[in-house]
Amino acid sequence: MAGWIRRIYLRFGAPVVLIGISFMTALLMFGFLYDTMSTDTYEVELFQLSEETIRAAKTVEDPVRTELERERAAAEVQPSYRYIEEIADNQAAVVDSLFGYVLEAKRATETDGEDEPDPLSSDEALSSLRESIRLLEQNENGLRLTDDMLLSLLALEEDVLMRVEREVRNQVLAVLQDPLREAGLTQARNSAEQEIRGDDQVPASAIPAAAAIARANIVPNELINEELTEQQKDQARASVEPTRILQGQVLIQEGQLIDREVYRQLELAGMTEQQSNYRPALALSLFVLIAAGLLLLVLQSAKVEGVKKAIRLTIVFVVFALSLAIMKLLEIISGNFGVVIDFIYPTALAGILVRLLIDERTAVYVTILLSASAGMMLQSGYAGVFQMDSALYVLFGGLTGIYLIRNGHRSIRILPISLAVGGVHLLYVAFYLLMNQSQYTVEEIAFYVAAALAAGLLSGTxxxxxxxLFEVAFGILSTMKLLELSNPNHPLLKKILTETPGTYHHSVMVANLSDAACEAIGANGLLARVGCYYHDIGKTINPQFFIENQSHGNPHDHLSPEQSRDIILAHGKDGAAILRKQKMPKELIDIAEQHHGTTLLKFFYYKAKEQNEELPEEQYRYTGPKPQSREIAIIMVADSLEAAVRSMQSPSTEKIRKMVDSITEDKLKDGQFDECDITLKELKRVKSVMCETLNGIFHSRIAYPDDKK
Structure with missing residues (x-):
């Protein structure tokens, strides 16, 4: 698989491959989630019998019913009234004005002297009076005075007219001194008319006119407060909860007639085939677009070469496919159970795999994305709803698995991690059962407890x-694989230990140095440690020619510089060949091949140069390649340092520091770090850590007194 991805990457380039895999991941998520997000539709027709019982697939608000309920609540609000004292005085003033017009018209029909204008006739006075009270009659209070009524008033003596005015005015004020609403208006007017008809101060001829004037000027003085009433109606409308069609609610039974109301509810729930149901697809498209884009950004920011990014993205794709397939299986079979079987989902599976195969940050993002997918897919059969309880269950379980691996990455034990994940599951299930506030049987509680523990164990298993399988398919050297290779019982390590014990001890020392330095700069310390165990395995071919394995003289004393050179330079290539033959991971092969880079074999070069001054350095340099990663660069420095410090007489802190600076500076000036991404800041930190480690190993010992003295 890794080789296939590499070939595609080299053929099409990084942008095409990375975007292509991201697009495939988006399609994968869309395919798995679409059925869950979409709503089932039915072929129904208005006024036909339903062929099956139809339930609402989702909870939706019914705006028509909601509006009807709100208007009903508003209609039930009793109006608020406001009493206006000024109305009584205003109406009394109207009475005074009307009788004033009558008095003016009456006086116009009379003359008191020669200088006065000619008196008006009765018809002229009536016409003038009618014109004067025209505006009053147009008032909505209903004042309507006939010609006979007006003539009856004009015929009265002035003092009688004033008395009638007073009686009418007093009657209006008497009625309006108390609050009067529209509902009691007719009764109040009738009562006032009865009072006038029984009043002996009002002549019989003037009673109809007086009664009409009184009735017209008795108006409501307690009026509806429109603003306050409307506010109360608005409050009543707002207090009405939206009417909803609930998920699972029966919309129509089999055999019932599909009337207009049922058809409207089916349309509202998006369950008729006539509707274009594009919203779920559009919403899901936006979700997977965001998810795939962020995934690409997360992997793009990793400090690895492009083809490794493609491999990592493919791993995420496969893990997603596996995880979503398990979710889909649970979704399919969930309807056959009376309990929520979602709790058996292995929440930490994806996080553990991605954490061990890629890195922690990607594992966290994958877990978050899977939890969101679980919230949409693991819904116990309900479509178009996000289940927060399922999402949180997957999130908490997945993060637990990831961070427990981080805290114990040197000794990964899957069983304790699985049990810890199961423990978190149990706590969440307890939270879920308590929050639901439902009654559960002992059997149901036992099932949930067993499912929570099983999910944790299933994740680890x-x-x-x-x-x-992932390691073989993608050529990945995982943490667990490294721990397996670090076992001293591994055949190759046994070979090194038995055939070259000095080299084995040297490798362990170099491993300690490299591990500490890698951890200090954020590199893979475990990879460096295990790589050091195997980096000198090529020395097992000619162990006696390497100083750490020599106990009876140095065989190089009897060889020419060229012969010694060939033996020493060959151990890197020989080691890589041995590791390839044993199908060891490529990372370890690279360490064996690159840990000397193209450095110069100085001792034998200068020895040979004594015989040939023109001897080119290239003949005595390792063939490389130079270190391609920070881990190998650190191993190169540690390998040289361990041998140099071990050969020192009475090593002290200052001597060790100078040796570390000298060797590191020599490698740097020789260009051995040119092809890896280690920085000068990181090299400074590496030197500091190596000095501390070497001082701990080669510290001064106390001179104990001799008992014989």
Whole structure:
């Protein structure tokens, strides 16, 4: 698989491959989630009998019913009234004005002297009076005075007219001194008319006119407060909860007539085939677009070469496919159970796999994305709803698995991690059962407890079983694989220990130095440690020619510089060949091949140069390649340092520091770090850590007194 991805990457380039795999991941998520997000539709027709019982697939608000309920609540609000004292005085003033017009018209029909204008006739006075009270009659209070009524008033003596005015005015004020609403208006007017008809101060001829004037000027003085009433109606409308069609609610039974109301509810729930159901697809497209884009950004920011990014993205794609397939299986079979079986989902599987195969940050993002997918897919059969309880269950379980691996990455034990994940599951299940506030039987509680523990164990079991498959398929050197290779019982390590014990001890010392330095700068310390165990395995071919394995003289004393050179330079290539033959990971092969880079074999070069001054350095340099990673660069420095410090007489802190500076500076000036991404700041930190480690190993010892003295 890794070789296939590499070939595609080299053929099409990084942008095409990375975007292509991201697009495939988006399609994968869309395919798995679409059925869950989309709503089932039915072929129904208005006024036909339903062929089956139809339930609402999702909870939706019914705006028509909601509006009807709100208007009903508003209609039930009793109006608020406001009493206006000024109305009584205003109406009394109207009475005074009307009788004033009558009095003016009456006086116009009379003359008191020669200088006065000619008196008006009765018809002229009536016409003038009618014109004067025209505006009053147009008032909505209903004042309507006939010609006979007006003539009856004009016929009265002035003092009688004033008395009638007073009686009408007093009657209006008497009625309006108390609050009067529209509902009691007719009764109040009738009562006032009865009072006038029984009043002996009002002549019989003037009673109809007086009664009409009184009735017209008795108006409501307690009016509806429109603003306050409307506010109360708005409050009543707002207090009405939206009417909803609930998920699972029966919209129509089999055999019932599909009337307009039922058809409207089916349309509202998006369950008729006539509707274009594009919204779920559009929403899901936006979700997977965001998810795939962020995934690409997360992997793009990793400090690895492009083809490794493609391999990592492919791993995420496969892990996603596996995880979503398990979710889909649970979704399909969930309807056959009376309990929520989602709790058996192996929440930590994806996180553990991605953490061990790629890195922690990517594992966290994958877990978050899977939890969101679980919230949409693991919904116990309900479409178009996000289940927060399922999402949180997957999130908490997945993060637990990831961070427990981080805290114990040197001794990964899947069983304790699985049990810890199961423990977190149990706590969450307890939270879930308490929050639901439902009654559960002992059998149901036992099922949930067993499912929570099983999900944790299933996560670890599946991760353990699938990890070797991923390692083989993608050529990944995982943490678990490194721990397996670090076992002293590994055949190759046994070979080094038995055939070259000095080299084995040297490798362990170099491993300690490299591990500490790598951890200090954020490199892979475990890879460096295990790589050091195997980096000198090529020395097992000619062990006696390497100083750490020599106990009876140095055989190089009897060889020419050229022969010695060939033996020493060959151990890197020989080691890589041995590791390739044993199908060891490429990372370890690279360490064996690159840990000397193209450095010069100085001792034998200068020895040979004594015989040939024109001897080119290239003949006595390792063939490389130079270190391609920070880990190998650190191993190169540690390898040289360990041998140099071990050969020192009475090593002190200052001597060790100078040796570390000298060797590191020599490698740097020789260009051995040119092809890896280690920085000068990181090299400074590496030197500091190596000085501390070497001082701990080669510290001064106390001179104990001799008992014989």
């Amino acid at each position: 599946l991760a353990t079983g699938l990890l070797p």
